[in-house]
Amino acid sequence: MEIIKKIVQIEHKRWVLGSVLVALVLILPIIFLFSNIFEIEQSAFVYLWKTLLLDYSLNTLYLILITSFFALLFGIFPAWYVSNYSFKFRTFFDIALFLPLAIPTYIMAFTYSDILSFTGPLQSFLRNNLPELSDIFNNDYLQIEILGLILGLALYPYVYTASRVSFSLIGSTYINMSKNLGLSSTKLFFKVIIPLSKPAIFSGLFLVIMEVLNEYGAVKYFGVNTYTTGIFRAWFSMGNENAAIQLACLLIFIVFTILFLEKISYKKSKFYYSTNTKTEKLNIPTSKKYFYIYTLCSIPFIMGFLIPFIYILNNSILNYSNTDFDKLLDLSLNSISVSTISTILIIIIALLFLYVEKISKLKINTFISQVTTLGYVIPGAVIGLAVILLFTKIPMLKSFSLIGSFYVLIYAYVFRFLAVGKSPIKSSLEKQPESYDETAKTLGLGPFKILQKIHFPINRLALITAFIVTFVDLLKELPITLILRPFNFDTLATQTYEYAIEEMLIESSSYSLAIILIGSMMLILLKYIINKQINAS
């Protein structure tokens, strides 16, 4: 009775129930994974722990640290300069710094190892022209530190995007106040701006860390064994499904704990962005500062985008006569359509969860909101397999034989990438004072109207950002597509990968170029819209 009473008392029942239902459908793969954990395979687990796991876990931690360091370095400083200073090419950098997001990490890794390899352009040039220097550069570049740098270059835009939005939304009140108190610009940055932007920076960094955990192609090529390698080793090489599932569950548990701790620590220091969201007038940098600005803004762009882009462009020009343009167009359309449908679904669902979390204030919704992002921490291939298990082991689902259909593929995409779409919307929603909702409520608006009339327009920027980031991520998606795709369905990503792992980088170049161009165009277009919005407000 008590429970029923409680349920009756819940505000916005329909919203809450709706979100709980959607969440249940979405987390089925996780429930399925965890329901398998009880068939304990102690011997396999003990074996893995003794021989590899410690080593694999330490490697993973080390790789995450290096990648995070570079991602923060390449992300935060340029974001601050672009948000706060007026300098030549500022608008260009604001767009350009986004672009490495368009290059899949494995393409970045394969491209750089080709550039740096003994037969690559750098070493060949030195051998043929400057033999005395060539010995210095003749190294083994397949090292974990280099991989960390490459991943940092590929992933820093997550940090850049998150901090850029946050920096530009910190109201001038805070900045003026700090300046009146006599803080220097360096102090202002470290003592005020960074602490205020911590949640945003962390949400970007979180995506970086998740990408590293999910990375498989590049780490394998570099011979770096990570935790994910361990999962695959258990599953495929040792044929021990249960041990793999247990490892995956442990990973989920660890990430969940990190998220939980982060949540607690920010609860203590919750603050709302000033209602005065007008950005501070841009500062004119000193000449010394110019140097820092240009160095710190151009390095990530040149290394993260320009060099690999030019290399791939050059390869595809070399391969122009062998390019099958019909196929290229076909695969581009495949990639675009499947990514668009999935992205739209993701945004709708993310918005539903976040909004219900905001209006209901029930613990269950906070929990749902957290649990549904877990898809992002599970390596794509594990999700693919969990989904296969789900759709074949449950008799009711089995009869539909849905594996190999687009529904299942898109379902897996949504499950995996919900966190990506949610992150920008979340940090934007959190910035809004509660008073908006309350005022609207007293004016008699229902929750749907509030969403439509208030949150939709206010968060338009965040929604657009969420769309870009998710779309571009899906464009690059590989492991889920490989395992769940329907017959004869290739995407630009799968085709690129198939050539690249056979080291046919020349042949793969036109497909990777298409990914980069489509991704870049999306990023540029949407960045342009965002900037227009920032300037207009």
Next chain:
Amino acid sequence: MKNFTLYISMFLMLGSCLDTAKESNEINLYSQRHYKVDEMQYAAFEKQTGIKVNVVKANADELIERLKNEGENSPADLFITVDAGKLQKASDLNLLQKISSPIINQNVDSALKDVNGYWIPITYRARIIVYSKDRVNADDLSTYANLTSEEWKNKVLVRSSSNAYNQALLSSIVANKGVDAASKWATNLVKNFARDPKGSDRDQVKAIAAGQGDLAIVNSYYIGLLLSSEKEEELKAGNSVGVFFPNQGENESGSHINVSGIGLTKNAPNKDNAIKLMEFLTSESAQNTYVNTSYEYPANPSVEPNEIVKKWGSFKKDNLDLNQLGVYRSKAIEIFDKSGWK
């Protein structure tokens, strides 16, 4: 609510538009092979027979999981891999059925065939030793076991133990010489490594060219690919190494080989078409296409290898039952882990 229903039905319609149209005269492949030569073969088959070839390409282990879980509902007719061990695994899991076709029997070398008849070979490759022509005298080379001798300290290059080709090689050593000998071999070989295992087979060759090591264990066709590269520097790297077939002595087992092969799935819905495709792929014309595009050895003995490959001469093959590569896989992995072969 009305809108919601509308959106849902739009979504469902979109989904069905994307689904590939079902045809009756077709054949469905789950394939680990994803080379251009495969597309060429399927296109030629379609043209000749009018049978549409549908392909899902992914990692062999993932495809086995998919097959296993789909069970009777699986649309797949054929399972194609680049490792006999995976075919053995599939047949061990009861996912395959026996293949009987006089044409295939006539087409392929009986030494390469599955003794139980569950799968057929289409091509084979040898796992060979390549050496720096400048720094190594070919006369000093003999067997896989010899690679563990003191003189090759810090000179041996090889890729990671998570690679299926290395797992198959070690499985063959376990099958031929037993667990203890195989463990000893792996442990001692690790001591001779020039660097931590990483990269691909071709990267090992490049590392020899770069002087980071003198010897490497690689698959034969990668050398063929390097020697036919359009990039001058890759060609140079390919030319800087010599090809050596190990274990050729009288009392020795012969060089380790592995096949790329096809299994017929247990519930193949288009069995007749599937047999036709296998007959086609083992025919002389298709085999010629394989050898000249991917530099593999042909399963059909009446076809000659590519010119580049022929120059290396003929060699004695290890005639181990290739199913053993699958049988000893997990043992091999355990040995790798204990030996510290990353």
